Amino acid sequence: MKAFIAYALLVIGVPVFVGLALGSVLTIPVTWLLRSKTNISTLNLLYLDIVHGFVAAIAGALLFKLFGLKAGIAVPIIMAAWVTYYFLSYHQPKRQWLIWVAGLIIGWFTLAKEISE
Numbered sequence: 001m002k003a004f005i006a007y008a009l010l011v012i013g014v015p016v017f018v019g020l021a022l023g024s025v026l027t028i029p030v031t032w033l034l035r036s037k038t039n040i041s042t043l044n045l046l047y048l049d050i051v052h053g054f055v056a057a058i059a060g061a062l063l064f065k066l067f068g069l070k071a072g073i074a075v076p077i078i079m080a081a082w083v084t085y086y087f088l089s090y091h092q093p094k095r096q097w098l099i100w101v102a103g104l105i106i107g108w109f110t111l112a113k114e115i116s117e
Contacts, residue, residue, distance in 0.1 A: 019056025053103025
C-alpha cells in the first residue's frame with residue numbers, strides 16, 4: 001500500500017511541485033540580483049531552472065525515503081515524463097524544458113540516488 005501511495009503522489013506531480021516551489025525560493029533572489037546588477041538577458045536566466053529539476057529529484061527521493069521504499073530508475077523517468085507533458089502541452093520553451101530535465105538527471109544521479117538507498 002505504501003508503494004501505491006508513493007507512486008500516486010509521484011504521478012500527480014508532488015515532487016515536481018516541490019521542486020518548482022523550493023527552486024523558486026532559491027532562484028528568484030538570484031534572478032533579481034542578476035537583473036539589477038548586470039546586463040544579462042532574460043533568456044540567459046532560464047539556465048537557473050536547472051535548480052528546479054535538481055530540487056525535484058531530491059524531493060522524489062525523499063518521498064520514497066519517507067515511505068521506507070527504495071526509489072528506482074522509474075522515479076526520475078516518471079518525473080521527466082510529467083515535466084515533458086507540461087512543457088509540451090502548454091507550449092513552453094523547449095530550451096527551458098531541456099534545462100529542467102538536465103537538472104532532474106543531474107540531481108538524481110548525484111544526490112538523490114544516495115538519499116534513496
